[in-house]
Amino acid sequence: MTMTEEKLLTWRIAQVVDESPTVRSLYLRPQGARPSFVAGQYLTVQIRGLDPVEGKSYSVASAPHEELVRISVKAIGSFSHALRSMHVGDELITTPPYGFFHPEPDDEGALVCIAGGIGITPIHSIVADLAERKDVRPLRVCYSVQTEQELVFFDKLLESVARHPDAHLKTFITRQDTVAAPHAQGRMRADDVLGFVPEVATAQFFVCGSSQFTRDLWQTLRTAGLRPEQIYTEGFF
Ligand SMILES: Cc1cc2nc3c(=O)[nH]c(=O)nc-3n(C[C@H](O)[C@H](O)[C@H](O)COP(=O)(O)OP(=O)(O)OC[C@H]3O[C@@H](n4cnc5c(N)ncnc54)[C@H](O)[C@@H]3O)c2cc1C
Structure with missing residues (x-):
């Protein structure tokens, strides 16, 4: 470019x-x-x-x-x-900062942020910003990595989530034989995500990671019944 x-x-x-x-x-x-x-x-x-x-x-x-x-x-x-x-x-x-992968301040409904690996970067910014602005929309964060070593920003995410009145974080480790709580072992499935989202029909989903990850998650969420306009993706390529 x-x-x-x-x-x-x-x-x-x-x-x-x-x-x-x-x-x-x-x-x-x-x-x-x-x-x-x-x-x-x-x-x-x-x-x-x-x-x-x-x-x-x-x-x-x-x-x-x-x-x-x-x-x-x-x-x-x-x-x-x-x-x-x-x-x-x-x-x-x-260049100056640009891009449209962000929630609008005036939108309603829960915000669901889903990151795969290094795709946590914009999600980390969004979650910290929502906490700082005391945004009260329900916030759910799902973060998947291959090994615990790759789980960057975990403490910071916990801090931001703790500052928010209605936020939860779930972490998934996909390629490690043993995984200690609070992390879950294995890939995140639609139920893992949707099961902790209040009012799925009005929620907005922000998915970021490799092109493969965002494609897979988009498909998973669509198969689970979400409308395309509820799902925003940022694929790192
Ligand atoms: C909007 C946007 C935001 C991005 N933000 C970040 C960010 O915050 N942090 C960051 O590290 N990267 C980010 N990237 C990816 C970054 O732009 C580069 O593509 C990445 O650093 C690889 O470039 P490279 O020249 O080192 O490797 P390349 O030589 O281009 O890549 C080598 C191979 O690795 C593959 N690959 C590229 N990225 C990944 C990945 N994440 N996981 C697995 N395989 C991959 C490529 O498809 C290629 O086959 C972002 C990309 C986009 C489009």
């Missing part, structure tokens, strides 16, 4: 934190005015000097009220490895 020069933002990396053996967070400080964003949006990032010049998208994992903007990068291929090898003080170029 090429990025239009006049719209680009410059950031400096203020902090680097390893969330797990494969996920590293970069905390970004804007050089100039801090752009506003809506929880759930993403930045397309360019690394100067990387050949070929390309941009890849990363959801903002922090909430809009936080001072620094955080992106959390899973080690996959060449771009994510280059991004993860950047240091505090390095400069990063991005």
